[in-house]
Amino acid sequence: MADYVKFFNTDKYVDVCFYIEDEKPFAVGEKMNVICEEAEMSGYNWEALLNYYLKNNAPELLDGMKTDPEAGMYAAYYDLSPENEKKAEKFAELITRLVENEEELYSLVRDHGDEIEWD
Numbered sequence: 001m002a003d004y005v006k007f008f009n010t011d012k013y014v015d016v017c018f019y020i021e022d023e024k025p026f027a028v029g030e031k032m033n034v035i036c037e038e039a040e041m042s043g044y045n046w047e048a049l050l051n052y053y054l055k056n057n058a059p060e061l062l063d064g065m066k067t068d069p070e071a072g073m074y075a076a077y078y079d080l081s082p083e084n085e086k087k088a089e090k091f092a093e094l095i096t097r098l099v100e101n102e103e104e105l106y107s108l109v110r111d112h113g114d115e116i117e118w119d
Contacts, residue, residue: 002099007092013077014088018095020046021072028102035106036113043069044119050074050095052116053108061091 004022008015020029020043029041032049039045047069054062064084068075076091078084098105109116 002096005092005095007088012080014080014085015077016088016092018074025099028099032109036109038118039109042071043074046074048117061087
């Protein structure tokens, strides 16, 4: 898993933190913004993009997920349980896969940018 995505347990939750100002996701975000003007990739727009992606490709990961986007970070969390730990790990791996295979993100924004509820 990439350095810009971490998942960990707290007393009540399992958290996934995506550090969007890290070099790789920041560069990918800038390219997405060139493709789609609305895609200024703050934490809020990463949330919009990831929600759209999950709804269409991995809706089970949205079940029980809460989010806390910020300007420089996107965080998602689930209530702490073994099942949710697996969801968090899968979500963290999915974020890494998308950023590392950025052409999939560029295609998503190019083909469906008008369907994503950008901030």
